[in-house]
Amino acid sequence: MNIEILKCHGSNNDFVLIDEMTGAYSFSEEDRIMIAKTLCNREGIVGADGILFVLNSNVAEAQMRMFNPDGSEAEMCGNGLRCVARYVTEKLGKDEVVIETPEANLPVVKREEMYEDIPSFEVNIEPVSFETSSLPLQSPHQIHIEQPIPTLSKDLTFTALSVPNPHLITVVPEVHDENLSWLGKVANQDKELLPNGVNVSYVQPLGDQKIFVRTYERGVGLTNACGTAMSASALTTVIVEMNQLNEEIFVFNRGGFVICTALKDGDDYVIKLRGNATYVYSSTIQLDEATSEITEVKDRKLFEAENHAYAKMQSYAQEQITL
Numbered sequence: 001m002n003i004e005i006l007k008c009h010g011s012n013n014d015f016v017l018i019d020e021m022t023g024a025y026s027f028s029e030e031d032r033i034m035i036a037k038t039l040c041n042r043e044g045i046v047g048a049d050g051i052l053f054v055l056n057s058n059v060a061e062a063q064m065r066m067f068n069p070d071g072s073e074a075e076m077c078g079n080g081l082r083c084v085a086r087y088v089t090e091k092l093g094k095d096e097v098v099i100e101t102p103e104a105n106l107p108v109v110k111r112e113e114m115y116e117d118i119p120s121f122e123v124n125i126e127p128v129s130f131e132t133s134s135l136p137l138q139s140p141h142q143i144h145i146e147q148p149i150p151t152l153s154k155d156l157t158f159t160a161l162s163v164p165n166p167h168l169i170t171v172v173p174e175v176h177d178e179n180l181s182w183l184g185k186v187a188n189q190d191k192e193l194l195p196n197g198v199n200v201s202y203v204q205p206l207g208d209q210k211i212f213v214r215t216y217e218r219g220v221g222l223t224n225a226c227g228t229a230m231s232a233s234a235l236t237t238v239i240v241e242m243n244q245l246n247e248e249i250f251v252f253n254r255g256g257f258v259i260c261t262a263l264k265d266g267d268d269y270v271i272k273l274r275g276n277a278t279y280v281y282s283s284t285i286q287l288d289e290a291t292s293e294i295t296e297v298k299d300r301k302l303f304e305a306e307n308h309a310y311a312k313m314q315s316y317a318q319e320q321i322t323l
């Protein structure tokens, strides 16, 4: 099969976007899983942290389905949603649209550039739940905020929340990649504790309304950034009174930065996630269904100017982390 792909990223959390609205595809669920495993493979020709399938919707301007490199489908993807937001708004010539996702129809809007020449979008991250049953997490607590999980760590405390994909957040004085990687693997192997797996994040405070977040993503491993994890982390720092509700929180990561604002509407929280949506290249690939191998890549078009602009933003972000 021939598939037109758009390689894109949010905070260097990179995706392959496939437009099923205009492309004459008729993918089965098995096809989508195979496509995710094949195209995300870092040892293959493309390599990515996930696939964004953009489909028609009966209730919104478009629908997003996100698949991890292991072929599992996620309830939500914050960085990916910004890329889909850009793709759909540009395609329809609008500044804001609603995107259907597995658990919510979410408003997305084009915003002023957060850095020179960086296309920037804001998306809603919701529904948010602190009920342990929403992840689910096997816990003696109905709400698990800054509590230990003895099978994961003797020293750390964790906050569990779904946004609506599942997250465990732990605030640490310093981020150690090896520890996080170990913790992420153990948490995702323990199906009694976390039957649906979990995204695990370390949050390092950097000052007033400023944090650094590193995430082990379910179905992927350590990534440069995870939009839902940064949103869940920002909200967690508000809940533990480290940062302020209704105020912008600058969230730095390995691939750049985003701006999160946690809001409360009655009893419900919602997080606004603002950040880049950058196109890397587009091309057409030929995928052999029998062998699941990419046999040809053609018409590769690199988005040189915006990649150059993003490199500048990333250098700025890395400077902020080390200040």
Ligand SMILES: N[C@@H](CCC[C@H](N)C(=O)O)C(=O)O
Pocket: 013, 049, 050, 066, 068, 073, 074, 075, 076, 077, 078, 079, 080, 165, 166, 199, 217, 218, 219, 220, 225, 226, 227, 228, 229
């Ligand atoms: N990188 C994404 C989250 C992708 C899904 C995640 N790995 C999961 O399985 O929940 C983001 O930007 O939110």
